[in-house]
Amino acid sequence: MGHDKLRKFAENETFSCLLQPSAQEVLARGYFNLQDHAIKGHWNERMFARPAPIVLELGCGKGEYTLDLARRHPERNYIGVDIKGARLWRGAKTATEEGLPNVAFLRTRIEFITAYFAPGEIDEIWLTFSDPQLGSENLRLTSPLFLNRYRSFMRPGGIVHLKTDSRFLHEYTRAVVEANGLVMPACTADLYGDGGISREERPELFEVQTFYEKMFLAQGYKITYLSFCIDHEGDFVYPTDFDAAYWRSVEGPRKFVQVP
Ligand SMILES: C[S@@+](CC[C@H](N)C(=O)[O-])C[C@H]1O[C@@H](n2cnc3c(N)ncnc32)[C@H](O)[C@@H]1O
Numbered sequence: 001m002g003h004d005k006l007r008k009f010a011e012n013e014t015f016s017c018l019l020q021p022s023a024q025e026v027l028a029r030g031y032f033n034l035q036d037h038a039i040k041g042h043w044n045e046r047m048f049a050r051p052a053p054i055v056l057e058l059g060c061g062k063g064e065y066t067l068d069l070a071r072r073h074p075e076r077n078y079i080g081v082d083i084k085g086a087r088l089w090r091g092a093k094t095a096t097e098e099g100l101p102n103v104a105f106l107r108t109r110i111e112f113i114t115a116y117f118a119p120g121e122i123d124e125i126w127l128t129f130s131d132p133q134l135g136s137e138n139l140r141l142t143s144p145l146f147l148n149r150y151r152s153f154m155r156p157g158g159i160v161h162l163k164t165d166s167r168f169l170h171e172y173t174r175a176v177v178e179a180n181g182l183v184m185p186a187c188t189a190d191l192y193g194d195g196g197i198s199r200e201e202r203p204e205l206f207e208v209q210t211f212y213e214k215m216f217l218a219q220g221y222k223i224t225y226l227s228f229c230i231d232h233e234g235d236f237v238y239p240t241d242f243d244a245a246y247w248r249s250v251e252g253p254r255k256f257v258q259v260p
Contacts, residue, residue: 008089015092019108034115041118053123061090117153128217129212131168142173144236165216168247170224175239187226
């Protein structure tokens, strides 16, 4: 491991806004019987020391959305979740330097998310430029498997936002939403084109651009957005009419490029 990563990992230990439980703790009773973490159901009093609605960003990377939304909405608490410690370092460092009282980060695999949040504890979820997982449906963060997990801790009426460059993931998610009859307040395949979403009403959608969003915009990809309400009776079902082969074929290659 490089010196820079080691330095960041060491500094991560000093951030009070960053929780980094070991996977062994959660997996003590096995993958299908996760051990609840002590903070489950207690984020507001133990992490934020005040009651407020909590918003999650899953796969937050460097935490741009978490930080920006937290600055815009000081009346809410925000938690960015990712497995990569060097990326979380950036978010936790900024939150610490700015003294943002309503920001926290959690280092975990999202597969273990139910070990950290209690029923009704979460108000809203943001999925920002999630990996589309072209070949593995159950790894997609909007698959029925993940929606069942999220629903276990979302308040009734809670909204999930998906902002992505991946037309494949956008269309897949739309198919999941439709197969389950979920309410979808907004959906556009071209946010910055004639997406029909007002910049004045939803400035955070247009004004916050993450590390990956900038990279994909620089390569000419359109940015898509949709939101849906997670309320649903019974298990979520898998879509049967999603044409994975077609949407995979239009996906296009991504490069990892440096952007300012
Ligand atoms: C393409 S990046 C997007 C990062 C950030 N949202 C952005 O827009 O710049 C996807 C992020 O999701 C994280 N991720 C993917 N699958 C994950 C999982 N199962 N559990 C935790 N983090 C995951 C990766 O570590 C990575 O930081």
